[in-house]
Amino acid sequence: MSNRIDVKKTYKLFINGAFPRSESGRTYEVESAKGVFIANPCLASRKDLKDAVVAARAAQHGWNKATAYNKGQILYRLAEMLEGRRGQFVDEIVTVTGVSKAKAEKEVTDSVDRLVWYAGWSDKISSLSGALNPVAGPYYNFTIPESMGVIAAIAPEAPSLLGLIDSIAPIIVGGNTVIVLASTKAPLSAMSFAEVIATSDVPAGVINILTGKKDEITPWMASHMDIDGLDISGLGAKKHSEIKSAGSENLKRIYSFKSADPGRILAFMENKTVWHPIGL
């Protein structure tokens, strides 16, 4: 062991492509599985959430307009960047959660592979879910899935990296932008993943990551009138009712998921049906 003093990382939020501290100045302590202090990540405030929603809304139109091929390549680029930094993520997972190195390696591998899997859905989801409708008249009529808008997500406590990928990728692959609240106890891989995002050609504001307390931030997400949907997979089942009730004010689409499948992408897409007459 050398006697070198290592350079520790300050873990901040990720909003609009930048790494700000919480405007509230609040932080909380994260400890290793062995109880050793690791970092003081931000305790995001309601204002931080609002800033993230503004960024996500501003980015949504442009992201939605990107071609499916382009969006697929950007998601794939995330996988490439994550693959290149495997070691860092494995170390962070081991330190924070205390799992074996083999288990942490599997989580990182699964995360990379999951990103690749979602990337491929970008230009296939509409052929899976769209339809040409044979109406009884001289009209051309089709239905296509479209982005829903700005979606918020509560990532599960564990697995903190793979869970985060599942909270981000299916939402953005459908053309939405996202504000995700990372695992409270294990936020380090989320904030390091923000560095992956920042180097993957993901436009600013498309993915925004907050750290903090679920009980504090989820109700703010649920009642925010400019959030269109909410993924509460990472929230304890006991809280679902309260959050769904709060979200009814703008009829927010609120779901929780058990697995990664195309339904998870389609849940935050709207179906649009277009009619046009046929004739000379």
Added chain:
Amino acid sequence: MGEKLTFEYAPAPESRALVSIKPKYGHFIGGKFVAGSKHFPTINPATEEVLSQIALAGRNDIDAAVKAARKAYTTTWSKMSGKERGKYLFRIARIMQERSREFAVLETLDNGKPIRESRDVDVPLAAAHFFYHAGWADKLEYAGLGTTPKAHGVAGQIIPWNFPLLMLAWKVAPALAAGNTVVLKPAETTSLTALLFAEVCQQAELPAGVVNIVTGDGSTGALIVNHPGIDKIAFTGSTEVGKIIARAVAPTNKSVTLELGGKAANIIFEDAAIDESVEGIVNGIFFNQGHVCCAGSRLILQESIADEVLEKLKNRMAKIRVGDPMDKNTDLGAINSKEQLLKIRELTAVGDSEGAQRWSAPCDLPGKGFWFAPTIFTGVTQAHRIAREEIFGPVLSVLTFRTPQEGIDKANNTPFGLSAGIWSEKGSKVLWASQQLRAGVIWANTFNKFDPTSPFGGYKESGWGREGGRHGLSAYLKGVSHE
């Protein structure tokens, strides 16, 4: 000489001898008509004549209906093959076609809509919905929801008064095809065609309890929404009530679909075919007295053609025939209820007071019944209440724009997102606008078209889910990964 030559239409009334209306109705529970305890009158809104007494369902009636639906689900309907279920739906479709004139007359008497519309739109489309969904019953494993999609169980369905029979068909047909049984409540003012539909179920020998129809008001609807024996709620109505339902079911495992309000933009670009656009504007807002959640109630006109379009629109509006809904020549019938008429009057008065300019088509309104002349407001801004709130009547708010992007921005400036119209002869512009508009149904160079194969439903505060097509069917099946 100099005398204006006019061609008058001779009255062409449809006969009401086709229908026999009972003086009093009960509920349809477990395959039988059962007497109600309290009753309220249902009237013909065109004449204020009392047509019948409708039962007001209370807790006991809802309990009985849910129990009958559960029993039918567990003992019969869930055990029957899709092929056999489908045959019942085909039967229902055929009987509705056979009795279509009767349904049309009854609908017009109870609702106030012109017989031409109930005859040519509501009833044929309702039968078509059953025919379409009948064919799904034995093909559910191909609906894209996995190999073994399952019904929810008992569906509670609450429908509005604007398309009473058609909304019943939109709800009941997919529910039964997917293998659910139903408890359906028609709207307070328009129960009669639902009760006639109960007779169709009997004629089709549909197993008892598969379809239960309970009548009543909002309190009855609340009993259905909150009933613990119901697995799935489907509601069509106002956004206000939709939010109450969303809140009510939040603590439960009930699956919900909501088809709610709208404030649809009908955008006319300067390169539109003007005469066709004027027809589209009229169809968009005056179809069914404007009692349409997807009505094109905000006309968004490109400035360069605004004067021309408005002049032609006023000319066309002056020729709309308002009056006896039973007359086959009538274009615009009665407002469905006094309550709705008062709401339209209130909101249009706000339009005046907020500074918009009102113009109503010159027409003689009948002395009895509930009537409102086709009306447009010009000089409307986005802040005006008549540009933001659903009026649900024959009232059009006109806004203008200069650039296409401004038109889209104005169209999207609403918490609703049910439908929108686009008028342009340029294909690329039509497709561009259809991409930009945040609404579930886009009518390009047409308006207010419906089909059982075509998914219908809204973005944002216009609701959850779709009705029609494979997407609509999925609302009545489990098998999606999320909850």
